[in-house]
Amino acid sequence: MKSIIEKYGHKRVVIVKGGITRHRSIFNGLKVFVENEFSNHLLQKPEVVIIHDAVRPFVEEDILSKVVMAAKEHGAAGAIRPLVSTVIASAADGCLDHSLERARYRASEMPQAFLFDIIYEAYQQCTDYDLDYGTECLHLALKYCKTNAKLVEGTADLWKVTYKRDLYAAESIIKDNLSQQVCVITDVKEAVAQIGFLLHETLKSQQIEAVSISLSKSDSHLQNIFSGQCYNFVCINDKKYAIQEAQQLVDMLEKSNLPLLYPVVLILMHLDISENISFSIGIEELTRIKKFAGEMKKKNILVYGLLIQYKDHLVLQKIVNSAAALIMALIKDRNPELIGQLLVA
Amino acid sequence: MKSIIEKYGHKRVVIVKGGITRHRSIFNGLKVFVENEFSNHLLQKPEVVIIHDAVRPFVEEDILSKVVMAAKEHGAAGAIRPLVSTVIASAADGCLDHSLERARYRASEMPQAFLFDIIYEAYQQCTDYDLDYGTECLHLALKYCKTNAKLVEGTADLWKVTYKRDLYAAESIIKDNLSQQVCVITDVKEAVAQIGFLLHETLKSQQIEAVSISLSKSDSHLQNIFSGQCYNFVCINDKKYAIQEAQQLVDMLEKSNLPLLYPVVLILMHLDISENISFSIGIEELTRIKKFAGEMKKKNILVYGLLIQYKDHLVLQKIVNSAAALIMALIKDRNPELIGQLLVA
Ligand SMILES: [Mg+2]
Ligand SMILES: [Mg+2]
Known part of the structure; x- marks a missing residue:
């Protein structure tokens, strides 16, 4: 205590x-x-x-x-509260003596x-x-x-909270409460901002409160978001190793004391729009995200990687839908075992 | 109905x-x-x-x-069942009339x-x-x-099951029940069999009932495992696209009617022991697993990819521990949004 x-x-x-x-x-x-x-x-x-x-x-x-x-x-x-079950009195022989009229009684x-x-x-x-x-x-x-x-x-x-099932219920309720709001952070480049906008709209259409800020003028905005108890952040970037940008957010999160009570989810979303047809993910990139996520875990920040790759504007909304579904799955589960993984939308 | x-x-x-x-x-x-x-x-x-x-x-x-x-x-x-709360009777003015001695009453x-x-x-x-x-x-x-x-x-x-929290609890209980047993399927090659053995032992040490079979003599063994209501399968393979081997298992699963009631988890674990230092995952591989997982979803089979890469025998147990943690996380969550993703141990 x-x-x-x-x-x-x-x-x-x-x-x-x-x-x-x-x-x-x-x-x-x-x-x-x-x-x-x-x-x-x-x-x-x-x-x-x-x-x-x-x-x-x-x-x-x-x-x-x-x-x-x-x-x-x-x-x-x-x-x-109203009674969920009828209340009965048993006789000495273990048989029913009488039952109470449920409407007349309450649970204290x-x-x-x-x-x-x-x-x-x-x-x-x-x-x-x-x-x-x-x-x-x-x-x-x-x-x-x-x-x-x-x-x-x-x-x-x-x-x-009485039985094991109540612990399950309590955990789900807390995770549900933490998943109502997502902050989408973009930089000002056109492609990144466009994806950020689409993602924002897609989340909103799913009754998620989405807040968007751009990284350049983030400071005071972010303070407001922290004090609004937002526990979920998506950083969209087109650089391959956007860990430096993420570090800036992490520093601010730490100062805010936000991760003290509940784990904060931070999704590093990498936008790949290279023309390279034989695209691949190198082991260095995977190792780098994993290492960073391992360090962040100690600060109660759960980091996941998410890759968006597209060459064709026609399929953009489809890919953003897929990204939004993955983002919401990660946020709702808050699974500490999956940190540092790089998912692909 | x-x-x-x-x-x-x-x-x-x-x-x-x-x-x-x-x-x-x-x-x-x-x-x-x-x-x-x-x-x-x-x-x-x-x-x-x-x-x-x-x-x-x-x-x-x-x-x-x-x-x-x-x-x-x-x-x-x-x-x-015993009463969880004291039962009270209220008077007409909304004030306490009397409370019942909790030990003398039961919930029907x-x-x-x-x-x-x-x-x-x-x-x-x-x-x-x-x-x-x-x-x-x-x-x-x-x-x-x-x-x-x-x-x-x-x-x-x-x-x-009365309130929304009870639905959460019910879902967790069902997922918990489905996660007690894992079937590890290996082929006979030495490296694969060794990883299979280590994984089996690691799961067992976590109170998971692990069953191992080798693919070559799988038929009657698998029938026993299906009828034992095992809902989780890990196929270990050293081929890059082990989807053909998985298809064989899927066919048997379908015949068994096992995926009718609950989703079956199928983890395709790819063992990479190549000496290639600049290892990378190509977009073709990712697309292939995703496509296969999408098809399997319709059969109520949730497919996830898991990559194990190692060159050093000294770190083998560490990697197997990491793989076991990911496997248990995937099995416990049974998250349909994460199907077709390739995780890295
Ligand atoms: Mg009391
Ligand atoms: Mg009754």
Whole structure:
């Protein structure tokens, strides 16, 4: 935990040692505000506390502010969701006793928010049995403080990462979110700019937010793109080894701290319009991209090569479509094993 | 639905028109057994019926036989799972009324099994309100036939594909299942066989079930591998265009019906041990693999090229490790956009 906080530079976080059950951990967290009231300005007793599960990483700001507002008014509030399955009670013999009418019940999810004094009071009053076997904070507030929590409809994002399949789902959701925006970087030469324009339009027609900049006046534009959280860059160049140009972008990426949280995808797209009919890719070129990609990997930047070769303007759109499909496949997969490969559109 | 049944050659399936609610659809399904008793041998009234949701595609045979056996004994049986969240009841004002003790309740899942006469009787007796607003078959059997269903603990596989994230999870689970086994095909030449052996060992050390066969005596071996549901093939060859050899495998794959349900991955691994220092890949080779891969795609076979080049035996294991990593990445992703690309280990 400490290394995570250091790595991402969180300044307003205090770690509290957990207990052997969920409720004991939460109680430990609450106690710190009372016991350390005068020693640390971060630990001044708050009016409202939010309790959340780390296994619900996709929580949105909107639901946080909703439960906080409701807690101010009602003393307690929690997110709820419709039940996915019918809930049943079993008898001692392992047979059905009764089933609950699904429409009348809800699943209690997180986040929950409380007036500090109410939830702290509830934890002080509750029994060891509650602390060892209970799981529901709203229940404690009701039982010990007579506080009927306000229930706030949450979105499907609040789901709990519980099983292996949930890790798969979480990974896909993150990759999906990172793939919505692509920045296309070109230099001013005509052929390069033309391909850049076509690629931009093709990506846009696929509901991808495409941003184009030319390398010559990139600085302030790029800063805007970095702060817009764009995690995907395509550099189009007609030089065979455009690694120097890429290095310039990499330096700026590093300064921006963008690759700290998620891997950035950088596709080096080489435009070959030579008349040479017996075109071939030399081992030196392959080795060079691989070596560069290996170094960039350490900076959490995933580099892939993409070659476009055409002599005939009539097939240009077809080749750009093929390039766009490869670009989107690379961006969506973010596969670290494929870095340094040179794909051909 | 009809096209699916035809495509996959299902012989023992009858489609029944659904109703406007879950219960009405199930009732329609049950009625067919009574109304058509003498017209079709598939529709003879069964002793036990299993009711299942199509959105729970990972159901295992084990739980099916468990609910059937329990239904024979108890008249009804259903799969259950522990609750993931606390279940709460809300009052009319949208505030918490009470929460249920999580340990005493279970989520009712599918499959469920019933003696036909019991569940059919229950559906005949039940009200329009039940048919329109109810969802739980176990509840009908209890209410109208006094049958307390036996509850059978199911595995996490029974989860219901409900949200978009569940589709992501389902896709990853299927791809994971398809990636457990790789068949390495070599010819008898020494260099090729050696690489094949090293690759086999490297995959095995990564908990992948590797099967090796040599091309010369492939026929009956391959039939065994097809029937073992292996969906991944690596053909190692030292000829530059090993497409003819691959075609032989493709023909056998087609006959086996293996690519009908899931895409088969076929990696053409070209071993280059020429002394030629200025090694390069020609555009003809690239075009050739791409064209072949495009044709194979129509047969649901995903073809990728993989080049291994080495002159120094000391680095052989390192290159094989790199090849194994690329092979596993290609197999796990099964990305149709990357077919026909030539990767370099
Ligand atoms: Mg809770
Ligand atoms: Mg049900």
